[in-house]
Amino acid sequence: MYLTAENIDDDLQTKYIGRKIIYFDTIDSTNAYAKRIGETCEEGTVITCEKQEMGRGRLGRQWESQKGSLCMTIVLRPNINISHVSKITQVCAAAVSEALNEYGIEVQIKWPNDLKLGNKKICGILTEMKTENNNLLFVAIGIGLNVYNVFEESPEDIKKVATSIFVETGKKLNRSSLAARIMNNFEYLYEEFINGNFNVSLDICKKKSDVIGKPINLINNKTVKKAKAIDLGSDGELVVQYENGKIDSIISGEISIRTIEDR
Numbered sequence: 001m002y003l004t005a006e007n008i009d010d011d012l013q014t015k016y017i018g019r020k021i022i023y024f025d026t027i028d029s030t031n032a033y034a035k036r037i038g039e040t041c042e043e044g045t046v047i048t049c050e051k052q053e054m055g056r057g058r059l060g061r062q063w064e065s066q067k068g069s070l071c072m073t074i075v076l077r078p079n080i081n082i083s084h085v086s087k088i089t090q091v092c093a094a095a096v097s098e099a100l101n102e103y104g105i106e107v108q109i110k111w112p113n114d115l116k117l118g119n120k121k122i123c124g125i126l127t128e129m130k131t132e133n134n135n136l137l138f139v140a141i142g143i144g145l146n147v148y149n150v151f152e153e154s155p156e157d158i159k160k161v162a163t164s165i166f167v168e169t170g171k172k173l174n175r176s177s178l179a180a181r182i183m184n185n186f187e188y189l190y191e192e193f194i195n196g197n198f199n200v201s202l203d204i205c206k207k208k209s210d211v212i213g214k215p216i217n218l219i220n221n222k223t224v225k226k227a228k229a230i231d232l233g234s235d236g237e238l239v240v241q242y243e244n245g246k247i248d249s250i251i252s253g254e255i256s257i258r259t260i261e262d263r
């Protein structure tokens with residue numbers, strides 16, 4: 001089932017998220033497109049596609065998005081301070097995880113923007129925004145979820161880290177229905193967040209966390225610091241303890257993080 005408005009609509013229960021879908025067979029990147037229309041489109045517009053030719057990760061990294069993956073971007077115009085935007089990544093991670101739960105699939109959330117299954121990455125989230133004079137114009141939240149794509153022909157570095165729902169469970173989920181369920185869960189959690197209840201998403205991220213309680217390496221440019229992840233703070237920051245006992249809060253986007261088991 002293609003990720004068209006018609007197909008997604010069957011399971012959509014939202015007020016505004018996904019009520020306008022812009023569908024492409026092939027596009028450079030749904031986030032790049034969202035950034036082109038973000039100031040003028042309706043709030044909750046979702047851009048979907050079958051294939052991206054220049055899918056983007058964070059910090060200029062690439063996102064491989066072949067057929068069988070679910071790639072989409074939601075455009076939002078929250079009336080919040082810029083400093084709170086990174087929380088939407090966690091709202092989204094919680095929403096994707098809740099949607100997958102509806103199929104009996106239990107994922108782990110790797111702070112701040114990855115979902116994992118079988119200790120490999122099945123989903124990445126890219127939150128971008130446009131601002132003017134410190135005012136938020138819009139947020140584009142991109143979701144790349146590997147549904148039934150396989151990685152046989154992918155470069156070695158992607159093969160090593162990536163997996164899909166099909167590879168892990170043998171289930172070939174209907175992507176349109178899954179997209180609708182993600183939007184349903186996202187709208188609920190996003191509204192809670194806007195109404196001051198970020199803790200609803202945070203509790204899901206904590207419960208599903210793949211990092212809390214684990215030794216981690218905090219990678220910042222070329223320096224690596226060993227620490228233990230202790231908790232997620234009330235603003236979604238990662239609370240860590242260094243080997244010398246000192247406690248610190250890491251704001252999302254500041255660093256890369258790798259659990260030691262991954263190495």
Ligand code: BT5
Nearest residue numbers: 029030031055056057058063064124125126142143144162
């Ligand atoms: C992310 O970046 O994980 C965010 C990915 C967001 C992708 C969506 S798709 C829809 C929307 N439009 C876009 O252009 N982007 C968004 P980051 O944490 O930087 O992770 C990137 C790394 O993940 C790469 O360097 C690879 O190691 C790995 N990777 C690339 N493609 C992958 C895939 N399909 N599955 C799993 N891992 C992948």
